[in-house]
Amino acid sequence: MSSENPCLKCTLELSCCASLSGLRVNQTEFDRCFADVADQFDVERDGPFYRLSVKNGGACPHLETQCTIYEDRPMECALFPHTIGAVFDNDTLLMTVHKRTDCPQKADLAMDDAEAVNRVEQFARETVGADAKIRVILDEGPARMEVLARRVLRKLKPN
Numbered sequence: 001m002s003s004e005n006p007c008l009k010c011t012l013e014l015s016c017c018a019s020l021s022g023l024r025v026n027q028t029e030f031d032r033c034f035a036d037v038a039d040q041f042d043v044e045r046d047g048p049f050y051r052l053s054v055k056n057g058g059a060c061p062h063l064e065t066q067c068t069i070y071e072d073r074p075m076e077c078a079l080f081p082h083t084i085g086a087v088f089d090n091d092t093l094l095m096t097v098h099k100r101t102d103c104p105q106k107a108d109l110a111m112d113d114a115e116a117v118n119r120v121e122q123f124a125r126e127t128v129g130a131d132a133k134i135r136v137i138l139d140e141g142p143a144r145m146e147v148l149a150r151r152v153l154r155k156l157k158p159n
């Protein structure tokens with residue numbers, strides 16, 4: 001990273017990597033980035049994804065003074081301060097993307113919302129296949145209403 005990297009001005013002590021919790025990766029990313037350090041994580045399977053949290057709220061094993069696998073880091077790391085959610089809605093993989101994270105350098109680091117949506121769609125296709133039904137919703141602004149409505153409906157729906 002260059003000295004212009006906004007993360008060098010992080011006032012949260014690199015919290016996104018230093019207390020890594022709930023990182024969503026697919027199988028390819030898991031194998032590439034975390035298989036050899038998997039014992040350091042609580043690993044939760046979530047449909048086609050893994051959710052990774054470092055045990056006892058610790059730091060990502062790839063964090064030294066900066067990310068040591070920066071060029072190969074998983075999609076959700078590259079997307080941050082945007083972050084993603086995923087749920088199967090009948091036979092459709094519904095993914096949400098938003099940037100309501102607490103990153104103090106959001107203004108400098110966040111990519112355009114439309115680009116974030118495109119990246120998430122590509123990630124979803126790589127994960128569940130080109131023919132799968134996928135929908136990506138920007139969970140920001142007016143579109144957030146749909147996401148909130150879906151959450152309420154899911155809570156009301158009988159199992």
Ligand code: SF4
Nearest residue numbers: 007010014016103105
């Ligand atoms: S992405 Fe944001 S929270 Fe993470 S290290 Fe950079 S400035 Fe800090």
Ligand code: SF4
Nearest residue numbers: 017060062063067077
């Ligand atoms: S892989 Fe790199 S960017 Fe992702 S959490 Fe670990 S140190 Fe941070």
